[in-house]
Amino acid sequence: MFSVFEYVLIAFYVAVLLVVSRWIGQQAFSWMPPQATAEAQRVDDLFSFLVSIGAFIFLGLIGVIVYAIAFHRAPPEDYTEGHPSRGDARLEILWTATPTLLVVWIAFQSFNIYQQLNILGLNQIVHLHTPLESAPAYAANISDVPKPASETIDVFVKQWDWSFRYPNNVTSNQLHLPIARATRLNLQAQDVIHGFYVPEFRLKQDIIPGRKIDIVLTPIRAGKYRLKDSQFSGTYFALMETDVYVESLDRYNQWLTQTATSEQTPVNQAVAENIQPPKTLFNSGWYTVTPAQPEVANKRKLNNDT
Amino acid sequence: MTHDFSQEITGDRESQNQQGNTWRQYFSFNTDHKVIGVQYMVMTFIFFLIGGLLAMLIRAELLTPESNLVDRPLYNGLFTMHGTIMIFLWIIPFNAGLSNYLVPLMIGARDMSFPLLNAISFWILPPAGLLLLSSFFLPNGTAQAGWWSYPPVSLQVPGDQFINGEFIWIVSLVLIGISSIMGAVNFVTTIFWMRAPGMTFFRMPVFVWSVFSAQLLQLVNLPALTAALILLLLDLSFGTQFFKPDANGDPIIYQHLFWFYSHPAVYIMALPAFGIFAEILPAFSRNPLFGYRSVAIATLGIAFISIFVWVHHMFTSATPGWMRMTFMATSMLVAIPTGIKAFAWTATIWRSKLHLETPMLFAMGGAAMFIFGGVTGVMLAATPFDIHVNNTYFVVGHFHYIVFNTITMAIFAAIYYWFPKITGRMYAEGWGKLHFWLTFIPANITFFSMHPLGLQGMLRRVSSYDPQYQGWNIIASLASFLLGASTLPFIANIVGSWLYGPRAVDNPWHATGLEWTTSSPPPRDNFEEIPTVTRPPYDYGNPKYSVIVNSDNSE
Numbered sequence: 008m009f010s011v012f013e014y015v016l017i018a019f020y021v022a023v024l025l026v027v028s029r030w031i032g033q034q035a036f037s038w039m040p041p042q043a044t045a046e047a048q049r050v051d052d053l054f055s056f057l058v059s060i061g062a063f064i065f066l067g068l069i070g071v072i073v074y075a076i077a078f079h080r081a082p083p084e085d086y087t088e089g090h091p092s093r094g095d096a097r098l099e100i101l102w103t104a105t106p107t108l109l110v111v112w113i114a115f116q117s118f119n120i121y122q123q124l125n126i127l128g129l130n131q132i133v134h135l136h137t138p139l140e141s142a143p144a145y146a147a148n149i150s151d152v153p154k155p156a157s158e159t160i161d162v163f164v165k166q167w168d169w170s171f172r173y174p175n176n177v178t179s180n181q182l183h184l185p186i187a188r189a190t191r192l193n194l195q196a197q198d199v200i201h202g203f204y205v206p207e208f209r210l211k212q213d214i215i216p217g218r219k220i221d222i223v224l225t226p227i228r229a230g231k232y233r234l235k236d237s238q239f240s241g242t243y244f245a246l247m248e249t250d251v252y253v254e255s256l257d258r259y260n261q262w263l264t265q266t267a268t269s270e271q272t273p274v275n276q277a278v279a280e281n282i283q284p285p286k287t288l289f290n291s292g293w294y295t296v297t298p299a300q301p302e303v304a305n306k307r308k309l310n311n312d313t
Numbered sequence: 314m315t316h317d318f319s320q321e322i323t324g325d326r327e328s329q330n331q332q333g334n335t336w337r338q339y340f341s342f343n344t345d346h347k348v349i350g351v352q353y354m355v356m357t358f359i360f361f362l363i364g365g366l367l368a369m370l371i372r373a374e375l376l377t378p379e380s381n382l383v384d385r386p387l388y389n390g391l392f393t394m395h396g397t398i399m400i401f402l403w404i405i406p407f408n409a410g411l412s413n414y415l416v417p418l419m420i421g422a423r424d425m426s427f428p429l430l431n432a433i434s435f436w437i438l439p440p441a442g443l444l445l446l447s448s449f450f451l452p453n454g455t456a457q458a459g460w461w462s463y464p465p466v467s468l469q470v471p472g473d474q475f476i477n478g479e480f481i482w483i484v485s486l487v488l489i490g491i492s493s494i495m496g497a498v499n500f501v502t503t504i505f506w507m508r509a510p511g512m513t514f515f516r517m518p519v520f521v522w523s524v525f526s527a528q529l530l531q532l533v534n535l536p537a538l539t540a541a542l543i544l545l546l547l548d549l550s551f552g553t554q555f556f557k558p559d560a561n562g563d564p565i566i567y568q569h570l571f572w573f574y575s576h577p578a579v580y581i582m583a584l585p586a587f588g589i590f591a592e593i594l595p596a597f598s599r600n601p602l603f604g605y606r607s608v609a610i611a612t613l614g615i616a617f618i619s620i621f622v623w624v625h626h627m628f629t630s631a632t633p634g635w636m637r638m639t640f641m642a643t644s645m646l647v648a649i650p651t652g653i654k655a656f657a658w659t660a661t662i663w664r665s666k667l668h669l670e671t672p673m674l675f676a677m678g679g680a681a682m683f684i685f686g687g688v689t690g691v692m693l694a695a696t697p698f699d700i701h702v703n704n705t706y707f708v709v710g711h712f713h714y715i716v717f718n719t720i721t722m723a724i725f726a727a728i729y730y731w732f733p734k735i736t737g738r739m740y741a742e743g744w745g746k747l748h749f750w751l752t753f754i755p756a757n758i759t760f761f762s763m764h765p766l767g768l769q770g771m772l773r774r775v776s777s778y779d780p781q782y783q784g785w786n787i788i789a790s791l792a793s794f795l796l797g798a799s800t801l802p803f804i805a806n807i808v809g810s811w812l813y814g815p816r817a818v819d820n821p822w823h824a825t826g827l828e829w830t831t832s833s834p835p836p837r838d839n840f841e842e843i844p845t846v847t848r849p850p851y852d853y854g855n856p857k858y859s860v861i862v863n864s865d866n867s868e
């Protein structure tokens with residue numbers, strides 16, 4: 008179906024595409040926030056790989072379309088046939104095989120990287136005592152058993168407030184994490200579904216009321232980050248953010264002892280805004296769920312313990 | 314038989330024929346599939362405009378990081394209504410309308426199998442849509458839990474009010490669902506039993522294949538959504554506890570039921586768009602559709618696979634690792650039949666004779682943008698990456714590449730392409746091209762901008778955001794206002810041409826396909842005589858379509 012010249016042209020085009028798409032794939036790292044966990048590096052590798060393949064497919068097909076637009080316009084009144092072919096078995100096999108191979112490759116890479124993340128530990132459904140006993144046995148190699156962690160921090164969420172309880176029973180509205188140590192977060196929600204998300208960590212996990220969910224992560228980059236609620240949780244959803252500090256073990260321990268002795272005055276944006284709403288051009292005055300005061304939260308937390 | 318029954322209801326067909334194309338028929342209970350098709354398309358376009366206005370309000374709020382245009386409950390209501398309207402009152406019913414108009418013509422039938430049922434399915438929609446909109450006037454406003462309406466958030470309504478936004482939302486959606494099921498029964502039956510002699514399955518245009526596949530999905534999957542909604546309604550208003558975690562209910566079950574429908578819904582919306590590409594690309598490149606059989610089979614394949622991928626919307630819910638990996642694999646399988654389609658469109662265009670009239674511009678633009686949306690879709694299927702961008706603007710960007718840059722563009726392509734057939738008049742080409750460029754460029758700017766925002770971690774559904782995200786948000790918002798403005802030349806063109814456009818010939822594009830063999834607009838019973846099909850579809854090599862002399866039957 009092609010002439011020799013066209014084969015050469017196509018080969019050249021594919022070669023250029025390979026170079027260009029690999030270059031775009033390298034750029035992809037810079038589109039992401041800084042890598043603050045060991046997990047983030049793995050995810051970014053995968054992203055770069057996906058971008059390379061995606062760029063190859065996208066530019067390849069767009070190139071053909073642009074080529075046709077540039078060189079294959081018909082004169083206005085010419086309605087004769089374009090090219091006679093209805094199909095070409097070899098070509099159809101080729102383009103069925105291509106996405107199949109690509110997909111197998113992508114799935115394989117993603118599976119590998121998922122294995123390396125080994126993040127999520129689900130203490131399966133708490134109150135529905137379904138016969139799940141058998142499930143972990145064959146699922147164990149797909150990381151349902153979280154890796155061991157050296158720290159464990161309880162995370163309590165409610166509309167629209169984060170609070171954390173540390174090993175020495177200190178509670179705070181800030182998340183502090185020691186650097187380079189695997190930390191387990193026990194995620195517990197009181198009212199609706201919330202989500203744990205720090206973009207620099209790349210990890211995200213919904214927190215479902217009635218279920219205990221762990222997530223294990225290893226921060227590797229000191230700094231201050233923002234923890235966000237990633238699952239829509241009602242009126243003040245956008246305000247459910249708090250600070251995350253990744254710091255050396257020394258400073259972390261120092262902060263823990265210091266906080267244990269000093270009085271905490273949590274500020275909660277949702278509470279503040281509920282009392283003093285910002286000025287907006289349109290005021291609907293529609294129903295909002297009143298955010299619970301942080302004090303109330305502390306009491307509930309104690310109840311949770313028992 | 315069904316015809317006779319409908320005659321009793323609507324009176325004498327002959328007299329309907331003589332009234333001809335008066336505008337009044339479009340406001341009446343009419344059983345002609347062509348009238349019903351137009352009714353659907355015009356009504357859903359009005360909802361598209363409403364949904365678009367809501368989107369512009371959302372974008373206006375997001376111009377600045379602070380919350381300063383609409384208060385937070387209203388913002389939540391805006392995106393909930395925007396998403397709901399766009400999906401359930403724009404794309405899905407528009408496709409039903411277009412399919413209604415075209416399928417009987419394309420398979421050589423006189424009407425749908427159940428014309429009366431057809432009219433009823435349409436007439437359920439205007440009240441359901443008005444009901445949904447009426448919730449803006451409730452004291453506590455519309456539903457605010459997003460179009461997913463996940464419990465327990467969706468169950469948080471003012472305790473003393475039985476009628477609240479969420480209640481209205483559920484009732485309207487159940488009504489719309491009933492209408493869809495009626496439509497689906499009708500389409501599947503029609504395509505199965507009403508084909509003209511000689512119209513074998515492998516002589517059907519791909520558009521018909523895609524309607525068939527999409528409507529099968531409605532039949533199989535819609536009941537899951539209906540069940541979810543009814544259980545949600547019971548929880549909301551009648552004290553049951555199916556989804557309430559504090560009473561031993563399980564909110565995750567809702568998510569499974571919801572996505573069991575709402576993932577395939579993506580293909581209920583997208584398959585007809587692919588069908589539109591498969592009609593328009595060959596006609597304007599003067600080629601048979603390359604690999605017709607593979608494309609037809611791929612259509613069914615996409616529908617089938619998409620039944621088994623719903624958990625990819627729940628990778629970050631309480632989803633265990635084995636489930637994440639299983640559904641990652643099934644989700645990626647969809648790329649194979651979709652890839653086949655994209656390659657086939659490209660091969661059809663390759664080395665052909667392109668005519669770049671407005672329908673072709675929209676079809677090529679839409680097909681090209683689908684490749685972009687498809688690529689980001691495969692990325693999202695890769696669980697580790699999805700965990701990072703799930704519920705961020707990356708996802709919003711991805712699905713708008715599909716729902717706007719692909720499907721809505723395909724819908725515009727279809728409107729321009731079949732406009733002469735439907736109205737008997739030609740649209741103004743210059744205005745059409747203007748509309749294309751005013752849509753294509755701002756749409757890409759608007760929705761491309763959302764991808765970097767999502768990668769950087771800006772969450773969807775937030776009414777205020779961190780200042781670091783402002784740059785791309787300004788770009789997205791400004792482009793979206795331009796996009797809103799682009800509908801004006803379209804409306805002017807369509808209304809003006811419908812009233813005053815030059816008369817159209819039967820087959821202005823020299824296209825193959827049975828719908829082009831009858832007059833423009835077609836008579837009440839579609840064909841003088843039911844045609845017998847002897848040719849393969851997309852017979853573009855045939856000189857018949859190159860040198861065709863159009864009979865100008867209108868003067």
Ligand code: HEM
Pocket residue numbers: 365368369371372392393395396397399400404458459460461709713716717721759773774775793796
């Ligand atoms: C006309 C141009 C459009 C613009 C500028 C636009 C803009 C937006 C924006 C900014 C959001 C995010 C709201 C948020 O998450 O806070 C959104 C959400 C959404 N849009 Fe659009 N949109 C447009 C067209 C469409 C179309 C044609 C559809 C068709 C299905 C659609 C379906 C949706 C859906 C389903 C959501 C999600 C709503 C939710 O999160 O509950 N949009 N849109």
Ligand SMILES: [Cu+2]
Pocket residue numbers: 164165166167200201202236238239240244247
């Ligand atoms: Cu939250």
Ligand SMILES: [Cu+2]
Pocket residue numbers: 575576577579622623625626
């Ligand atoms: Cu999906």
